[in-house]
Amino acid sequence: MSNTFKAKIWKLNDDIDTDIVLPTEYLALKSVEDMKPYAFSPLRPELAGKIQPGDMIVAGKNFGCGSSREQAPEVVKALGISCVVAESFARIFFRNAINNGLLLIECPALHDAVSEGDVAEVTPGEKIVVNGQTFEIASLPENLMDILNAGGLVKAMRKRNGLD
Amino acid sequence: MGMTMAEKIIALAAGVESTKAGDIETVTLDKLLSNDGTTHLTIDMYHKLKHPHIADVSKLVWVVDHNIPADSPKTAASHKKMRDFAREHGITYYEGEGVCHQVMMENHVCPGELIFGADSHTCAYGALGAFGTGVGCTDYLYAMVTGTSWLLVPESIKFNLHGKLRKGVTARDLILTIIGRIGANGANYKAMEFGGEGLHTLTMSDRIAICNLCVEAGAKTALMEVDDIAMDYLKEHRREPKAIVHSDADAVYYATYEIDLDEIEAIVAKPHFVDNVVPARECLGVKINEAFLGSCNNGRIEDLRAGAAVIKGKHVDPKVRFLVVPASRSVYNQALKEGLLDIFVDAGAIIMNPNCSVCWGACQGVIGEGEVLISTGTRNFKGRAGHKDSFVYLASAETVTASAIAGEITTADRV
Numbered sequence: 001m002s003n004t005f006k007a008k009i010w011k012l013n014d015d016i017d018t019d020i021v022l023p024t025e026y027l028a029l030k031s032v033e034d035m036k037p038y039a040f041s042p043l044r045p046e047l048a049g050k051i052q053p054g055d056m057i058v059a060g061k062n063f064g065c066g067s068s069r070e071q072a073p074e075v076v077k078a079l080g081i082s083c084v085v086a087e088s089f090a091r092i093f094f095r096n097a098i099n100n101g102l103l104l105i106e107c108p109a110l111h112d113a114v115s116e117g118d119v120a121e122v123t124p125g126e127k128i129v130v131n132g133q134t135f136e137i138a139s140l141p142e143n144l145m146d147i148l149n150a151g152g153l154v155k156a157m158r159k160r161n162g163l164d
Numbered sequence: 165m166g167m168t169m170a171e172k173i174i175a176l177a178a179g180v181e182s183t184k185a186g187d188i189e190t191v192t193l194d195k196l197l198s199n200d201g202t203t204h205l206t207i208d209m210y211h212k213l214k215h216p217h218i219a220d221v222s223k224l225v226w227v228v229d230h231n232i233p234a235d236s237p238k239t240a241a242s243h244k245k246m247r248d249f250a251r252e253h254g255i256t257y258y259e260g261e262g263v264c265h266q267v268m269m270e271n272h273v274c275p276g277e278l279i280f281g282a283d284s285h286t287c288a289y290g291a292l293g294a295f296g297t298g299v300g301c302t303d304y305l306y307a308m309v310t311g312t313s314w315l316l317v318p319e320s321i322k323f324n325l326h327g328k329l330r331k332g333v334t335a336r337d338l339i340l341t342i343i344g345r346i347g348a349n350g351a352n353y354k355a356m357e358f359g360g361e362g363l364h365t366l367t368m369s370d371r372i373a374i375c376n377l378c379v380e381a382g383a384k385t386a387l388m389e390v391d392d393i394a395m396d397y398l399k400e401h402r403r404e405p406k407a408i409v410h411s412d413a414d415a416v417y418y419a420t421y422e423i424d425l426d427e428i429e430a431i432v433a434k435p436h437f438v439d440n441v442v443p444a445r446e447c448l449g450v451k452i453n454e455a456f457l458g459s460c461n462n463g464r465i466e467d468l469r470a471g472a473a474v475i476k477g478k479h480v481d482p483k484v485r486f487l488v489v490p491a492s493r494s495v496y497n498q499a500l501k502e503g504l505l506d507i508f509v510d511a512g513a514i515i516m517n518p519n520c521s522v523c524w525g526a527c528q529g530v531i532g533e534g535e536v537l538i539s540t541g542t543r544n545f546k547g548r549a550g551h552k553d554s555f556v557y558l559a560s561a562e563t564v565t566a567s568a569i570a571g572e573i574t575t576a577d578r579v
Binding site for chain 1: 188201202205209212213214231236238239242282283284298299300301302303305306314348349352353379382384437524525526530543545546547548552
């Protein structure tokens with residue numbers, strides 16, 4: 001249970017696309033730090049400013065649909081989001097998130113059971129406890145967990161090759 | 165147990181006799197496409213590697229299409245980084261030649277190949293029986309350096325096409341109808357495979373439009389049977405197949421749909437989701453500010469011919485900007501030869517160089533607050549084409565052109 005963490009929930013709905021996560025016009029900014037204020041801005045311009053490191057996002061189905069822009073999971077990670085829990089994820093975003101060390105959790109029942117501002121206790125690979133309810137969650141395959149724990153694919157490769 | 169097209173192509177790329185949905189295979193990629201959307205990020209990561217190395221430079225194809233010509237010092241710097249790197253390493257490099265997927269279809273894709281593209285619409289290559297799938301720039305880097313990647317073998321959904329599309333109804337109406345039916349994540353993680361005798365009534369342009377849009381249903385890839393029409397296209401472009409694969413009769417599908425092409429009608433996808441489709445006749449009268457004919461989905465010569473036929477002798481509504489953007493230099497050239505660009509220019513359209521244009525909401529043509537765009541582009545997400553509070557309707561080349569004339573959404577048979 002040592003990796004259990006508590007996180008405040010920001011709630012989003014179905015089909016949060018990558019143009020919502022980070023609109024095209026901000027992709028050319030120099031660094032992901034510069035992009036942070038604009039995350040989720042088409043839908044909720046205030047959100048990026050309110051998110052605190054360690055918070056989590058709970059969304060509906062098909063989170064991250066759309067473009068393959070890797071700045072999308074990068075900016076979510078840069079905001080300090082500890083994990084995104086959704087009913088389902090779009091596949092390109094799923095790979096990109098793991099490759100950037102952003103924890104994703106599929107949990108179809110959570111979205112309807114929580115409100116924004118609730119605080120959840122997350123034990124990756126085991127469960128999420130919130131409002132007195134416990135939701136079981138599956139563990140990612142071991143090879144993906146290795147990438148996540150290293151902080152992303154490039155870091156995992158460096159580690160595997162003994163460079164870090 | 166029989167295999168699907170997707171399973172067979174992955175087995176070939178993995179060097180194994182057979183594989184099945186749910187298996188994870190390490191594959192050797194046949195080609196690797198990247199464009200100016202994220203290549204600068206790939207290069208930055210490449211330089212951070214201890215022993216940077218390209219496994220097989222002949223497999224790399226880089227295309228500048230998202231922001232060309234550069235519209236700011238930032239994009240100019242990003243292009244320069246990409247151009248310099250490509251030259252230094254001898255990477256096949258296109259700049260100003262067209263939208264990456266059109267360039268790939270015209271010059272590189274071969275049946276049976278497994279291709280990664282750092283762009284979500286890479287699934288277009290299924291029109292030639294190739295497994296194309298979109299990845300991010302980190303996956304791209306890994307494949308570029310090692311020549312390989314891992315793939316979860318997808319389940320397949322089979323779409324059997326029957327009959328023939330009616331006059332005035334397009335392949336784009338067909339795929340939007342299918343996306344509307346199965347939903348924006350209806351094929352998430354899955355391959356969409358198209359067959360049936362109705363497939364043979366569709367041109368290569370139709371097929372590219374269908375496969376290209378499958379990612380809007382969440383699909384990992386799209387695949388079509390390779391028939392004489394596909395082989396003629398390949399010959400015309402002087403290429404040979406890697407392998408022509410067919411699904412086995414006893415292949416296992418997640419689901420099968422029977423689609424009657426005669427029943428498809430002109431469709432509009434309303435803001436802000438691609439699966440928010442209705443018959444175009446239900447959107448009549450919606451005022452528009454801009455119309456866009458172009459993109460990897462609908463910027464081919466067949467689309468320009470269709471638009472030109474609708475607008476010949478008529479004029480763009482004075483309150484509307486009508487952008488016509490050929491998908492590649494060869495499309496542009498052919499449109500010139502056929503006099504199509506004259507027709508558009510005479511009608512008051514704005515002709516632009518081959519690029520992604522307003523389809524991805526950068527470069528020229530973006531729309532302002534409260535404005536409405538009708539588009540042959542790929543997506544209608546909130547803010548996709550410019551201001552966050554603007555509206556994008558997706559429709560066919562015919563419907564878009566007719567709407568440009570009318571100043572409001574309408575269909576070609578009404579102008």
